[in-house]
Amino acid sequence: MNSQSITRLLTDRHAIRLLMASPTDGSQDLYVSTMIGIPQTVVPALRQRCVEHTVRRWTGR
Numbered sequence: 001m002n003s004q005s006i007t008r009l010l011t012d013r014h015a016i017r018l019l020m021a022s023p024t025d026g027s028q029d030l031y032v033s034t035m036i037g038i039p040q041t042v043v044p045a046l047r048q049r050c051v052e053h054t055v056r057r058w059t060g061r
Contacts (some may be wrong), residue, residue, distance in 0.1 A: 011035065019047045020054075027058070 009015050015036045022028040026044065033040040 016050055019050050
């Protein structure tokens with residue numbers, strides 16, 4: 001995935017909700033990847049980006 005498609009994806013509220021609601025153990029990564037339309041191997045990295053962004057937003061760091 002290129003950076004433009006990642007940026008588009010991370011502005012999609014539905015995609016962000018799916019990423020943030022899915023467990024970090026990877027048990028729902030196939031479902032999330034199918035619903036969002038991204039490779040399954042990308043889901044953990046995008047989930048981590050969403051978590052880091054949320055933490056920075058709420059802690060001001």
